[in-house]
Amino acid sequence: MVPSETTLDRSGFKLAEGIVHVWEGENLCQQGNPESLYRILDSAEQARADRLRVDQHRAQFVACRAWLRLLLSAYTGVVPDQIKLSYDEFGKPRLAQEFDGLVLVFNVSHTSDRVLIAFGTNSMLGVDIECCREIRNLEGMVDRVCSPAEKVIWKRLPEQRKIDVFFSIWVRKEAIIKAQGTGISLGMSKCVLGGVNLDHPVFLPVSCGEASEWSLLDLGCGSQHKASIATNVPVRSLVHRCLPHTPLADLYL
Ligand SMILES: CC(C)(COP(=O)(O)OP(=O)(O)OC[C@H]1O[C@@H](n2cnc3c(N)ncnc32)[C@H](O)[C@@H]1OP(=O)(O)O)[C@@H](O)C(=O)NCCC(=O)NCCS
Incomplete structure (x- = not known):
């Protein structure tokens, strides 16, 4: 939007x-x-x-x-x-x-x-925005941020989409983490996204409540940025x- x-x-x-x-x-x-x-x-x-x-x-x-x-x-x-x-x-x-x-x-x-x-x-309400940029050890970051199932989907992407999709995943997960409030220690890889576009939560740490009750919405902030908002x-x-x-x-x- x-x-x-x-x-x-x-x-x-x-x-x-x-x-x-x-x-x-x-x-x-x-x-x-x-x-x-x-x-x-x-x-x-x-x-x-x-x-x-x-x-x-x-x-x-x-x-x-x-x-x-x-x-x-x-x-x-x-x-x-x-x-x-x-x-x-x-x-x-x-x-x-x-x-x-x-x-x-x-x-x-x-x-x-x-x-x-x-x-x-x-x-609970959280928002996150990131500027899409080159990441030196992108695979290593994906290992830290993504669940095993998310990694499988990400690895199959064409090379030119990998950075964009990584940042989409990142802002969606960080929006959830910021909504819940305890910070990054909640564990990014424990907030699991599903669907072919990895655009909705399917499993979240117990302190977040039921994943199915959450709304996760992407915001259009121009081609250089990814942004998402999460609420339970x-x-x-x-x-x-x-x-x-x-x-x-x-x-x-
Ligand atoms: C919250 C957190 C994920 C934000 O990371 P970020 O990507 O660097 O920053 P963002 O720009 O997206 O968000 C920063 C804003 O989120 C808000 N914020 C701060 N702590 C927050 C938290 N625990 N949960 C949600 N939002 C928080 C503030 O408004 C902050 O803006 P400000 O600097 O103007 O005050 C990260 O700072 C974190 O993990 N914090 C927890 C720290 C912690 O565990 N502290 C323990 C006590 S020392």
Whole structure:
């Protein structure tokens, strides 16, 4: 699915069970005045930004968290700098409070130039984006990431498709892992995908619940990237939008 351009119109911020919104941003570190955006962050986020010594990394982290807070504000009605985030023991950020009886869930993924921020309700939700690139020991990576049955399918692919398909498998599995929340230690090869295109989970670690209840959806983010979203509930509507290119500071400050 290719995202549609949109402005930040409040009427677009309605979530319900089975509805997932994904916001895609490009080159966020070039948006707005980093010092103004820094003030939207809470003290823990500011301290984390202060520890980032590379200007581009710092600017990207600050802009990404500022956008996350701006979007959470639009969904909840809470002012961006008053949003309370908490972190579980594996570092997954969550909203500390419920809204209108719904648990608003979100997840973030970034590459050097892209950010995806996904929102849903009352579910485990994870998103992952990767830039397709050459991998030195691709076969070795496939051995670590894939189950034996997946490896058989991957090895039969024409050479020119192997990198693309590897990254599709990677983002699907990492989206599941990020939804579940304990991180990569969950074991990529233990999240088993099925079908000729390896596009749905057939077996997952017990902490994920029934594989058949999960939805795994690929997102179109251009030919250089693979991206996927995973949630442990049926998805009846997935909306994929671009963040406006308007400097963030003009929208909020
Ligand atoms: C979560 C994880 C798979 C993300 O990997 P990644 O591909 O490098 O990063 P992505 O860009 O896709 O995602 C990063 C975002 O996911 C979110 N995130 C962080 N920890 C997460 C977790 N455990 N589960 C899901 N999402 C997580 C954050 O929003 C983070 O963005 P931020 O850097 O702006 O805060 C990886 O970092 C991991 O395995 N973390 C667990 C670490 C752990 O076990 N910690 C134990 C305590 S020390």
